[in-house]
Amino acid sequence: MNDKLYPLKFEPIYQYRLWGGRRLAHLLSKPLPKDEPVGEACLLSDRKDHASKVVDGPLKGKTITELMQKCPVELMGENNAHFKRFPLLLKFLDCHEVLSVQVHPSDDQTAYIPEGDTGKTEAWVVLETADDSIIYSGLKKGTTKEDLLQSIETNSVSEKLHRFIPKIDDAVFIHSGTVHTLGGAVVFEVQENSDVTFRLYDWDRKDPKTGKPRELQVEKAMACIDYNQVEIGPIIPVKSTEVKNAELLFDNEHFKLWRIESDTQVDVGFKDEPVILVCINGKGTMRYENKDYSISKGEVMLLPAIVGQLELHPNSEITVLQIAIPQKNDKS
Known part of the structure; x- marks a missing residue:
């Protein structure tokens, strides 16, 4: 690749999500797919299944994956030796409905991470809110594994989670191992470049596309929870x-x-x-x-x-x- 690197813009990649909506149309100029809930716009993604493409200039159409392979030093500087893939994944999320209650493993929980992937620490910046906006972030203090398992059986998981009503510009840090979910908000998300998510609970709903509930991974989720991650609120800038x-x-x-x-x-x-x-x-x-x-x-x-x-x-x-x-x- 002889073309020299320059400031690079990428095309967003839209993803169907049953909890999504249509509000990303306010943020992005690329039209949304017709008549379906769009939950995510991947803004910069070095994943095999969806790699971001450059939108303009001599490198138009090249993927971030190709750039990382062909010119790692020019792209990453001194950090180039430490990353085979671009290490972050950036998204806009339109959480029209509340997402599943979920948890991500930390980097050292390798038994739960597919080869070539990492753990997942993430953070959100709230861009839009609604009357039903809610963030669940961390457990309520004193919640034990037994408490949580029992709440799954009785469909009362939300009672074990810390919650708050987000405001625009709130910034929330979700360390790996934190039980979390959110709804009724549009957020920017930055995270480790990982797709490893374990669903603990999904509000007993069915996916309209399949007519079936989405799969839960309760055992893996329970194994990855950090019970010290409690009552997480917005950070103070x-x-x-x-x-x-x-x-x-x-x-x-x-x-x-x-x-x-x-x-x-x-x-x-x-x-x-x-x-x-x-x-x-x-x-x-x-x-x-x-x-x-x-x-x-x-x-x-x-x-x-x-x-x-x-x-x-x-x-x-x-x-x-x-x-x-x-x-x-x-x-x-």
Whole structure:
């Protein structure tokens, strides 16, 4: 692949989900599939079954998988040796109805993770709410394995879960092992690049497409629960010292995420490391090698490591989520 990397935009990949709705049409310019509930738009995905494709420029049509294989150093910088696949998966979720009550394994619970996959720590930023918005995040304090098993039998699982009513801009961190679900909201989700989900409970509903209940994985879910993950609420944003006009929402071993809100020029990206920008509101432009690159509401842009830091010029006011991948040391 001789084409040099540049700021890359990707086409969203829509996914049918029985709990989905039609609200992603407000966020994304790509038309939704007709007449079915769309629960997810994969914004940047390096998965075999759905790999994101570049939408414009010389690399149009290339997948993130191909780029990771052909130019890992230019894309990932010093982190290239630690990742065969792009390590994060980014989505918009339209949770028209409440999702299944679920849990994801941690990276070290390898008995429950298919080969080539990882555990799954994730985080949400709430973009839209409704009258029935709800987030269940963590267990109620003191809940035991026995309590939880009994509640599954009596269809009262929700009584064992901590819950709160989310507001727009709330940011919620869901560490692997946390029992969780949500409904009545549109959220941005960042997570480890993993598809491993174990359903504990699905509200006794049937999938309209099959007429059957969805499969539960109660035994695996129970094995992966961290009973210390209790009463998880929205995080408290911290004013960033390293990114202008930004607050730091998440900072963990898998991802760092800033929310940048600005009506004046602001620097985005970092030297020699990849950064992802997700535009939540407004639009703006960046200049790289004498060419302008625009980003607007609902779009995702990957700044490869070789691109470095750019100046983002908002048209008026812009809100951008900036996501970085923490540097791995050689011991990890």
